[in-house]
Amino acid sequence: xxxxxxxxxxxxxxxxxxxxxxxxxxxxxxxxxxxxxxxxxxxxxxxxxxxxxxxxxxxxxxxxxxxxxxxxxxxxxxxxxxxxxxxxxxxxxxxxxxxxxxxxxxxxxxxxxxxxxxxxxxxxxxxxxxxxxxxxxxxxxxxxxxxxxxxxxxxxxxxxxxxxxxxxxxxxxxxxxxxxxxxxxxxxxxxxxxxxxxxxxxxxxxxxxxxxxxxxxxxxxxxxxxxxxxxxxxxxxxxxxxxxxxxxxxxxxxxxxxxxxxxxxxxxxxxxxxxxxxxxxxxxxxxxxxxxxxxxxxx
Numbered sequence: 001x002x003x004x005x006x007x008x009x010x011x012x013x014x015x016x017x018x019x020x021x022x023x024x025x026x027x028x029x030x031x032x033x034x035x036x037x038x039x040x041x042x043x044x045x046x047x048x049x050x051x052x053x054x055x056x057x058x059x060x061x062x063x064x065x066x067x068x069x070x071x072x073x074x075x076x077x078x079x080x081x082x083x084x085x086x087x088x089x090x091x092x093x094x095x096x097x098x099x100x101x102x103x104x105x106x107x108x109x110x111x112x113x114x115x116x117x118x119x120x121x122x123x124x125x126x127x128x129x130x131x132x133x134x135x136x137x138x139x140x141x142x143x144x145x146x147x148x149x150x151x152x153x154x155x156x157x158x159x160x161x162x163x164x165x166x167x168x169x170x171x172x173x174x175x176x177x178x179x180x181x182x183x184x185x186x187x188x189x190x191x192x193x194x195x196x197x198x199x200x201x202x203x204x205x206x207x208x209x210x211x212x213x214x215x216x217x218x219x220x221x222x223x224x225x226x227x228x229x230x231x232x233x234x235x236x237x238x239x240x241x242x243x244x245x246x247x248x249x250x251x252x253x254x255x256x257x258x259x260x261x262x263x264x265x266x267x268x269x270x271x272x273x274x275x276x277x278x279x280x281x282x283x284x285x286x287x288x289x290x291x292x293x294x295x296x297x298x299x
Contacts, residue, residue: 071097071241073114073156077124079213079220080156083112083187084243085252094248095156095256099241106236107209109178110258111159112243115211118235120228123153124220156243157211157221158187160261163236167210168200176212183261191216199223208233 073095078087085093097114107113117123161167161178168177174194175182191197197216204210210233213219222232246254 069099071099072247073097073154073243075156078218079124079215080112080158081215081218082189083214083256084156084246091249093246093252095243096245096247097241098244101242102239106162107159107239107242108258109159109162110261112156112256112258113159113209113211114154114156114240114243115234116238116240117153117155118225118228118230118238120225121153121155122220124155154240155211157213157219159209160212160222161204161210163204163206163208165210166201166203168202169197170194178262181262184259184263185261186259187214188216189214190218199226202226202231204233205230207236209236209239 075084075086075093075095078085078090081087084095085091160176160183165178166180169175171177171182173182174191174197176185176197177183202210208230210222210231212221212223222234225232242258243256245256246252
């Protein structure tokens with residue numbers, strides 16, 4: 001019997017009956033391994049291309065949240081001691097400032113508010129100015145997440161009286177009075193001697209607020225600006241938001257309430273215990289990640 005085989009063929013290299021007819025076999029050589037790695041390399045390259053998109057989306061979302069919802073704020077001075085730490089040598093509290101409540105109602109007595117100081121208000125601290133565009137961008141980012149000192153014209157105080165109310169000091173116990181009634185202010189630990197507390201009576205103009213620091217002995221607040229033409233009051237429109245929670249340092253983590261210091265809450269008052277939102281930068285990134293996953297889902 002002849003054992004000759006067709007030219008160009010060798011034993012054991014015939015077609016595999018288990019493979020479909022007409023489908024070419026791929027070699028197990030280096031070119032095949034390169035072929036198998038291509039999908040992974042393509043996926044990696046796609047991720048690198050979409051990373052800038054992710055960062056841009058996160059930045060835009062963080063900007064929207066900071067502008068309309070919540071903003072982190074660094075306490076730069078000791079004017080709100082002991083409620084908020086910012087004294088020399090203190091680590092400095094970081095708080096979240098919630099902007100949502102004041103879309104529905106104006107600030108109320110007892111609220112701790114962050115606001116843009118009128119032109120007549122001198123800064124309570126000196127902030128270094130950025131020397132170039134990069135430093136300016138880093139400063140903006142630091143202020144957005146609460147790690148950098150705020151603008152010199154941003155202040156944090158407590159609302160004591162609102163438009164139409166008359167504020168003065170003091171009663172026979174040295175307490176501030178609004179419309180003839182003494183305020184209940186248990187947060188005050190540092191105050192001037194009774195003889196040095198006197199001011200008023202002052203009727204707050206409509207659309208404005210009388211604000212004071214909890215550290216009455218060390219706060220340049222409405223009392224320090226009585227001759228500015230508006231009796232030391234600030235416009236409601238200058239209010240950025242309400243300080244809601246201390247988020248840093250961790251040992252100081254706590255909610256900031258808005259006590260009814262006038263003991264005459266309106267029947268339709270909005271609850272003050274609204275939950276604070278998480279820092280805008282984190283939310284922006286968290287919302288951008290699902291978008292990236294959606295973009296990368298199989299077609």
